[in-house]
Amino acid sequence: MPRLETLSEINRQSMRAFPCLEPDTTPWSPLHKPLSQAKISLVTSAGLHLRDDQPFIGDPKGGDTSYRVIPSSAKPADILQSHVSIGFDHTAIMRDLNVTLPMDRVRELVETRIIGSLAANYYSFMGALRNPKPLLEGTGPEVASRLKDEAVDLVFITPT
Amino acid sequence: MCVLARVFEEAGITTISLAMVREHAEKVKAPRVLFVPFPFGYALGKPNDAQLQHRVIGAALDLLQREQGPVLEDFPEEEVPEALVQASAVTRVAAEAVRDPADEVTTLRAFYERWVEDHGGRTAVGLCGIPQRRWRGVIRFLESYSRGEDADMNERPAGVPVPQFIRYCVDDLKAFHYEARMAQRPNVSEPELHRWFWGETAVAQLIRALAQRMNASDDPALKYVANGLAR
Numbered sequence: 001m002p003r004l005e006t007l008s009e010i011n012r013q014s015m016r017a018f019p020c021l022e023p024d025t026t027p028w029s030p031l032h033k034p035l036s037q038a039k040i041s042l043v044t045s046a047g048l049h050l051r052d053d054q055p056f057i058g059d060p061k062g063g064d065t066s067y068r069v070i071p072s073s074a075k076p077a078d079i080l081q082s083h084v085s086i087g088f089d090h091t092a093i094m095r096d097l098n099v100t101l102p103m104d105r106v107r108e109l110v111e112t113r114i115i116g117s118l119a120a121n122y123y124s125f126m127g128a129l130r131n132p133k134p135l136l137e138g139t140g141p142e143v144a145s146r147l148k149d150e151a152v153d154l155v156f157i158t159p160t
Numbered sequence: 161m162c163v164l165a166r167v168f169e170e171a172g173i174t175t176i177s178l179a180m181v182r183e184h185a186e187k188v189k190a191p192r193v194l195f196v197p198f199p200f201g202y203a204l205g206k207p208n209d210a211q212l213q214h215r216v217i218g219a220a221l222d223l224l225q226r227e228q229g230p231v232l233e234d235f236p237e238e239e240v241p242e243a244l245v246q247a248s249a250v251t252r253v254a255a256e257a258v259r260d261p262a263d264e265v266t267t268l269r270a271f272y273e274r275w276v277e278d279h280g281g282r283t284a285v286g287l288c289g290i291p292q293r294r295w296r297g298v299i300r301f302l303e304s305y306s307r308g309e310d311a312d313m314n315e316r317p318a319g320v321p322v323p324q325f326i327r328y329c330v331d332d333l334k335a336f337h338y339e340a341r342m343a344q345r346p347n348v349s350e351p352e353l354h355r356w357f358w359g360e361t362a363v364a365q366l367i368r369a370l371a372q373r374m375n376a377s378d379d380p381a382l383k384y385v386a387n388g389l390a391r
Binding site: 029081096 | 162175177208280342381
């Protein structure tokens with residue numbers, strides 16, 4: 001997005017006031033194999049899900065901290081967005097899913113052998129969470145453990 | 161959402177993340193973050209620009225070379241100005257006769273179908289779960305609700321409250337209109353799209369009326385939904 005100093009006063013205040021976690025340290029797990037042998041998964045906060053899955057639900061208090069599983073074999077036509085925010089331009093993803101969830105792009109990187117392979121599943125959360133605690137203690141670790149079970153080496157995280 | 165990077169990395173999985181708000185990314189201190197100077201909704205740059213999307217991914221993959229973190233790097237391309245125009249910024253074009261939103265849907269259907277055909281069956285329509293041949297009923301339900309009546313639909317899933325169901329119906333109507341317009345005018349710019357929708361369509365007028373009714377309520381849950389319809 002444009003840097004905060006270029007936003008209108010009201011948008012800037014809302015971005016500044018957004019509750020962020022402010023830890024002192026950073027967890028660090030470097031990739032222990034060449035990228036060309038690594039298995040990649042995508043995780044997004046764009047509120048995406050399969051067409052026949054349950055849409056995300058808006059919640060004024062904390063937000064919807066659930067997640068949806070999207071098989072990496074899914075086609076763009078299978079995927080819908082139910083993100084609660086209208087603070088972003090929804091027409092971009094209507095035109096091209098890859099602008100938010102770069103499924104075609106990572107597949108191309110696997111085909112050209114830059115990346116090793118695609119994970120079985122991608123995962124979507126919905127951002128704009130005012131209370132990330134249930135995510136940090138519940139659904140986040142749950143998805144981490146699924147990614148481990150699916151032998152994922154590298155996760156590419158995209159917002160909207 | 162960079163907090164997820166921390167959770168995964170703590171579990172031993174390597175992550176790279178894109179960030180739209182640099183100031184938030186600085187606070188969260190996720191391991192490897194690429195700040196992208198694009199508007200919200202455009203994380204990978206531009207729709208249908210595979211080269212730009214690959215440059216973004218490539219810049220994010222480059223962060224894997226770093227030996228310690230947190231790493232917060234700026235994607236070295238020009239900022240893209242905001243293209244989103246909200247309802248409140250658009251003045252309605254006075255129409256000589258107010259159209260019926262249901263007739264408007266019928267008028268746009270051929271364009272919408274062309275969009276779906278041109279995009280391999282892909283459409284953002286589908287949240288309310290009601291087939292389009294029954295949308296006249298959806299519109300009557302929304303009109304009735306906007307007039308302050310106690311409206312509901314049999315198709316509403318049990319776990320979805322009426323205001324949230326209205327949100328899904330509205331999102332479907334918006335997507336239908338936007339996709340129809342993009343099929344009709346393939347080179348339309350985003351600001352033109354939003355100005356057309358909020359300024360000239362009968363469906364947008366209905367959405368404004370729905371938001372108005374919800375905003376007039378004292379219930380914060382209703383005001384919250386209203387804020388996601390039009391603002």
